[in-house]
Amino acid sequence: MISLPWRALLLAALWLLGCALPPGAAAEYGDVVLNQRSDANGVRPVVFPHWFHRIRFRCKVCHQELGFEMRAGANQVQMADILDGKFCGMCHNNQIAWGPERCDLCHSALKGTPPGIVGGAQTSGPGKW
């Protein structure tokens, strides 16, 4: 059994660690990790940053014109479709944004990162994800 002062020290150290860490769980609010197939195919999972895209496009462009369902995990995004100009390939075609041959720019997450919304600020995101 640890004596009381040492337990207090442990608690104080944890508290200090908590203060030192920046706010937020991880990543940026609204980031989506796509990893339904990446790990299995030996490439890094994809990080989709909502914050970056919404500066340039309104939600409706991808979620209406491009047909992305609003529920993370509901979209079966395959590289073949992107190469055909669907989903991400509508812009990632070397005209509006970088082309699909630049694998590493999208496939940039740590291997083994589970798919879904990450970085859900104070609420830690909805329980459903």
Add this chain to the structure above:
Amino acid sequence: MRWLSRYSKGLADVLALLIVIAVIALGGLALAAPAEPSPWRPLAKDGVHDPRSPAIGLLQEPAEALAPLPRDSAGNNVHWIRALETGAINPRSQLRPETTVRLLDQDIIIAKFGSMPAVKFPHRQHTLWLDCSNCHEKLFKSKIGANTFRMSAILNGEQCGLCHGAVAFPLTECNRCHSVSNDSLKRRPRAAP
């Protein structure tokens, strides 16, 4: 020798106490320091990006893109509607020229007269970003009174919680939606939509 071990144990406890006091004092100093750290983590340290990925250094950093935008206290720490309205950002509304961009300026008051203020749902701010079809008719019916809203569902990522708590301002910001006092409504039970 027992007295010595007891004595050294006591000494260790005193030492631990002193360290606790020092740690708390240092922590207090760190908290009181005026320099506010950036709320945006660098990509290499966000716990999601692989720091060894060739993308690091090529991808735009959140702090670079978001720091100039109107600040907020939650989510991305950006007030996205204000960013639109002040012209700080001007995101495209369409890719295809034939797409009809639909906007609606209409407020819906959702009042249950419970302990919380009533909700004002502004179509204007939502249609600046979204198309009607993103919410209607799957998520919400277009008819007034046809939808049953539940905070438990919303907190679980359903209804408003599909976006709020994931990409739009989080559910910690109760008063942004629950913004209409019930007293102001009781005189006019059904506010003009």
